[in-house]
Amino acid sequence: MHSHSKGFFTGLKCRECGRLYPAEATHVCEFCFGPLEVDYDYATIKKAISREKIASRPKSMWRYKELLPIEGEPTVGAQVGFTPLVKADRLAKELGVRECYIKNDTVNYPTLSFKDRVVSVALSRAKELGFTTVACASTGNLANSVAANAASAGLKSYVLIPADLEQGKVLGSLVFGTNVVGIHGAYDQVNRLCSEIAGKYGWAFVNVNIRPYYAEGSKSIGYEIAEQLGWKLPDNIVVPMASGSLLTKIHKAITEMKKVGLMKTTKCRIHGAQATGCAPISHAFKNGSDILKPVASPKTIAKSLAIGTPADGYYAIQSIRETGASCEDATDVEIIEGIQLLAGCEGIFAETAGGVTVACAKKLVANGTIAATESIVLCITGHGLKTQEAIAGHCGQPRLIHAKLSEFDEKIYHADFKK
Numbered sequence: 344m345h346s347h348s349k350g351f352f353t354g355l356k357c358r359e360c361g362r363l364y365p366a367e368a369t370h371v372c373e374f375c376f377g378p379l380e381v382d383y384d385y386a387t388i389k390k391a392i393s394r395e396k397i398a399s400r401p402k403s404m405w406r407y408k409e410l411l412p413i414e415g416e417p418t419v420g421a422q423v424g425f426t427p428l429v430k431a432d433r434l435a436k437e438l439g440v441r442e443c444y445i446k447n448d449t450v451n452y453p454t455l456s457f458k459d460r461v462v463s464v465a466l467s468r469a470k471e472l473g474f475t476t477v478a479c480a481s482t483g484n485l486a487n488s489v490a491a492n493a494a495s496a497g498l499k500s501y502v503l504i505p506a507d508l509e510q511g512k513v514l515g516s517l518v519f520g521t522n523v524v525g526i527h528g529a530y531d532q533v534n535r536l537c538s539e540i541a542g543k544y545g546w547a548f549v550n551v552n553i554r555p556y557y558a559e560g561s562k563s564i565g566y567e568i569a570e571q572l573g574w575k576l577p578d579n580i581v582v583p584m585a586s587g588s589l590l591t592k593i594h595k596a597i598t599e600m601k602k603v604g605l606m607k608t609t610k611c612r613i614h615g616a617q618a619t620g621c622a623p624i625s626h627a628f629k630n631g632s633d634i635l636k637p638v639a640s641p642k643t644i645a646k647s648l649a650i651g652t653p654a655d656g657y658y659a660i661q662s663i664r665e666t667g668a669s670c671e672d673a674t675d676v677e678i679i680e681g682i683q684l685l686a687g688c689e690g691i692f693a694e695t696a697g698g699v700t701v702a703c704a705k706k707l708v709a710n711g712t713i714a715a716t717e718s719i720v721l722c723i724t725g726h727g728l729k730t731q732e733a734i735a736g737h738c739g740q741p742r743l744i745h746a747k748l749s750e751f752d753e754k755i756y757h758a759d760f761k762k
């Protein structure tokens with residue numbers, strides 16, 4: 344499959360040695376084994392894009408299409424992105440900061456996680472490259488998004504997941520009629536198998552051979568945060584990390600906005616958040632190291648973040664350092680408290696990854712990394728209805744009564760108001 348780029352992207356480039364590659368379904372440099380990344384003609388984009396032009400377009404992530412790696416118009420996920428940036432005053436007070444916003448990807452279209460962003464780019468590009476079967480290795484949300492978007496695009500799909508995922512995530516793939524394959528093992532084993540299958544059958548694995556295009560979709564969160572703040576950056580962004588890709592791409596988005604003249608500054612600290620039971624990036628950062636120690640068997644309720652060998656962990660640490668930021672990790676108890684704090688303060692029900700982000704933000708403020716005078720944006724990346732078992736038994740029970748006013752008076756009203 345061969346293609347000559349007609350868009351604003353010029354091809355792929357090795358992140359390590361800088362060698363250029365055509366815009367094909369490939370992701371590793373043949374010379375140094377570095378990861379390939381999409382390369383753009385920023386001078387041309389600078390002439391083509393402006394704040395006004397972006398503002399005139401529909402409210403989806405595709406309003407930044409010059410900075411996304413497809414040649415034509417998007418054919419998958421035209422409605423994805425531009426999720427609400429919610430001013431979270433009550434949460435700000437609880438955390439102890441001046442200003443807090445939630446980038447609310449719990450309501451991203453169509454599968455309620457930020458993964459719809461990466462998948463809409465990956466599948467649009469896979470179609471341009473002529474693929475008819477798409478696939479992924481997933482910790483759950485990616486599988487849901489590939490399944491849904493492939494269904495609506497009429498593509499055949501296979502999603503491979505660790506066998507022990509939450510029911511909501513498994514059902515949330517099966518319903519679309521995709522082929523769900525549960526693997527006895529952790530995500531790293533799923534991913535290794537997917538690399539072998541991709542090589543053998545020539546499918547478009549969104550996060551293997553299509554990964555350079557897929558990963559670019561995450562940049563849209565960065566552009567949206569800036570635009571929704573009136574083309575300003577917050578002092579801090581807190582980002583949950585699995586492979587570490589989302590964090591590195593928010594950083595790339597911020598540097599690009601300056602390159603193409605949308606912003607004058609890149610000043611913004613991008614902090615990473617992980618679950619303590621699978622925190623190879625956070626632990627390396629805290630040890631002052633660039634070397635990630637793989638986590639062979641993750642033990643955390645934040646299954647969506649449970650990647651023991653994060654593909655972009657090294658680059659995530661670079662981004663965190665370069666922006667002057669830090670890393671934290673949260674235990675299962677803290678994750679549940681984080682979910683409840685966000686729900687109780689802002690009426691937003693996040694999945695376990697959201698609990699990780701809130702809990703880590705709380706720690707970053709408490710330990711003085713984020714000052715009380717600063718602003719924070721929290722990336723809340725997935726919906727809580729998909730990970731219900733994580734909080735089941737932690738939120739109390741309904742009080743049961745018969746349908747009698749006297750019983751309501753006595754057992755509910757009196758108990759609550761006449762104490």
Ligand SMILES: *Cc1c(COP(=O)(O)O)cnc(C)c1O
Pocket residue numbers: 456457458484485583584585586587588589590647648694696697724725
């Ligand atoms: C996949 C995922 C992430 C992190 O993704 P990476 O880009 O691999 O770091 C964060 N939150 C949720 C809910 C996810 O599903």
Ligand SMILES: [Zn+2]
Pocket residue numbers: 357358359360361362372373374375376377
């Ligand atoms: Zn290279």
